[in-house]
Amino acid sequence: MENFAEINPNYWESIHQIQDYSWGGLEETFSGSYDSSSPDGTQSVPTSKNIVSERNRRKKLNDRLFALRAVVPNITKMNKASIIKDAIDYIQSLHDQESTIQAELIELQSQKLGFKSLDSSPMGKSKKKRVDEAFESKVQPIEILELNVSYVGEKTVLVGLKCSKRKDTIVRLCEVFESLNLIILTANISAVSERLFTTLFIQGEEEEMDALKMKIETAIKVFDNPQI
Amino acid sequence: MENFAEINPNYWESIHQIQDYSWGGLEETFSGSYDSSSPDGTQSVPTSKNIVSERNRRKKLNDRLFALRAVVPNITKMNKASIIKDAIDYIQSLHDQESTIQAELIELQSQKLGFKSLDSSPMGKSKKKRVDEAFESKVQPIEILELNVSYVGEKTVLVGLKCSKRKDTIVRLCEVFESLNLIILTANISAVSERLFTTLFIQGEEEEMDALKMKIETAIKVFDNPQI
DNA sequence: CTAGACACGTGATCC
DNA sequence: TGGATCACGTGTCTA
Numbered sequence: 001m002e003n004f005a006e007i008n009p010n011y012w013e014s015i016h017q018i019q020d021y022s023w024g025g026l027e028e029t030f031s032g033s034y035d036s037s038s039p040d041g042t043q044s045v046p047t048s049k050n051i052v053s054e055r056n057r058r059k060k061l062n063d064r065l066f067a068l069r070a071v072v073p074n075i076t077k078m079n080k081a082s083i084i085k086d087a088i089d090y091i092q093s094l095h096d097q098e099s100t101i102q103a104e105l106i107e108l109q110s111q112k113l114g115f116k117s118l119d120s121s122p123m124g125k126s127k128k129k130r131v132d133e134a135f136e137s138k139v140q141p142i143e144i145l146e147l148n149v150s151y152v153g154e155k156t157v158l159v160g161l162k163c164s165k166r167k168d169t170i171v172r173l174c175e176v177f178e179s180l181n182l183i184i185l186t187a188n189i190s191a192v193s194e195r196l197f198t199t200l201f202i203q204g205e206e207e208e209m210d211a212l213k214m215k216i217e218t219a220i221k222v223f224d225n226p227q228i
Numbered sequence: 229m230e231n232f233a234e235i236n237p238n239y240w241e242s243i244h245q246i247q248d249y250s251w252g253g254l255e256e257t258f259s260g261s262y263d264s265s266s267p268d269g270t271q272s273v274p275t276s277k278n279i280v281s282e283r284n285r286r287k288k289l290n291d292r293l294f295a296l297r298a299v300v301p302n303i304t305k306m307n308k309a310s311i312i313k314d315a316i317d318y319i320q321s322l323h324d325q326e327s328t329i330q331a332e333l334i335e336l337q338s339q340k341l342g343f344k345s346l347d348s349s350p351m352g353k354s355k356k357k358r359v360d361e362a363f364e365s366k367v368q369p370i371e372i373l374e375l376n377v378s379y380v381g382e383k384t385v386l387v388g389l390k391c392s393k394r395k396d397t398i399v400r401l402c403e404v405f406e407s408l409n410l411i412i413l414t415a416n417i418s419a420v421s422e423r424l425f426t427t428l429f430i431q432g433e434e435e436e437m438d439a440l441k442m443k444i445e446t447a448i449k450v451f452d453n454p455q456i
Numbered sequence: 457c458t459a460g461a462c463a464c465g466t467g468a469t470c471c
Numbered sequence: 472t473g474g475a476t477c478a479c480g481t482g483t484c485t486a
Binding site for chain 1 (some may be wrong): 281285288289292293295296298299300308309312313315318319320322323325327329330333402414415416417418
Binding site for chain 1 (some may be wrong): 471
């Protein structure tokens with residue numbers, strides 16, 4: 001029953017080989033036999049043409065159905081109706097999955113940016129919202145006011161950064177520094193009015209200082225311009 | 229041509245009403261007429277049954293095709309073959325979209341956790357990876373070793389937290405505190421070996437202390453158990 | 457008028 | 472056996 005598809009995956013084609021004695025590229029040659037079956041030559045020619053056309057139409061439709069079966073997993077039966085039914089169910093499951101994944105994306109984005117949905121419902125109910133809207137809103141760039149990188153000996157680099165403070169600056173700044181895969185010995189972040197003062201002690205060599213400064217600057221810029 | 233679907237959306241059904249004179253619930257009554265067409269009663273009865281069965285089969289297949297057309301947007305033509313083709317294209321576009329969104333999700337997760345893909349290609353090429361794998365791996369819980377919340381006057385609350393330090397503890401901790409929508413005056417984070425010492429000055433009232441301590445604890449636990 | 461699309465009835469096949 | 476499925480040829484309608 002259900003192993004039928006595995007045993008004979010080309011069900012219709014096998015039927016073709018059994019029943020369809022005028023398949024393949026032999027249609028034109030067989031038009032003569034159709035003429036022999038109908039002695040009056042006036043009406044026989046369009047009839048055979050219609051037969052060929054209808055044959056091609058059926059073949060195209062079956063090929064389309066076969067292609068549809070190829071892109072849909074979890075095919076239960078090889079029926080035409082079942083294939084269409086499985087395709088419908090699969091599309092609907094893809095719709096649900098897409099909504100769920102987009103909800104997850106929005107949840108993650110709001111966690112990264114706004115942090116407004118912690119005490120809301122456990123599973124974010126705000127489905128069916130375009131993810132582009134969540135991306136294009138609430139980007140809070142980090143404005144670098146001052147950046148000093150100095151070597152203080154003992155394989156230790158001191159980084160001083162003064163920047164603007166917006167809603168999520170602290171988190172984004174931590175992300176920037178974590179993204180650089182540095183060994184952070186001590187971090188001190190102080191917020192005064194709208195300014196943010198950061199002092200880092202990082203394990204590093206003296207010759208890495210200039211590269212490190214460039215790295216931090218570009219990392220902050222990259223983080224402020226998400227390429228999505 | 230292309231407005232044909234809007235003018236007559238029930239193309240096949242209208243065809244039914246014109247051509248199919250034995251539709252609806254009248255199949256049984258019409259079996260007599262089929263018997264009249266074939267005088268030999270022995271073979272006529274199974275033939276009429278087969279006719280009815282085939283009619284139902286065709287109707288079911290058309291209904292399925294109609295339902296498929298309903299779940300697929302951007303239908304170009306009303307042809308059977310075109311409907312199946314549009315469904316195939318739509319499923320493949322959904323596949324691509326799903327891969328893209330999952331890549332974005334993985335990218336976001338890796339940004340939040342590992343921070344390994346900053347200097348890679350701008351558009352993450354690591355498609356076709358299950359998102360569940362990205363979720364179930366690399367969860368680094370924050371282990372609370374000590375948590376003190378004390379009131380120091382002047383509408384200022386001092387929070388001291390000692391916890392374990394793993395790869396992404398600092399970022400996650402900042403996320404926790406940002407999620408509470410507190411007014412952070414000063415933050416000091418120091419990492420020594422595998423321990424993380426955090427000192428926060430928060431703007432708050434004395435009577436909010438116990439609630440604040442509970443809030444921080446639960447927030448950390450909630451962040452360590454993402455409900456996805 | 458021609459070409460394309462559809463439903464119909466029928467015989468064959470499979471389980 | 473018989474119910475379900477399929478391909479086929481044909482008539483009909485529309486663009």
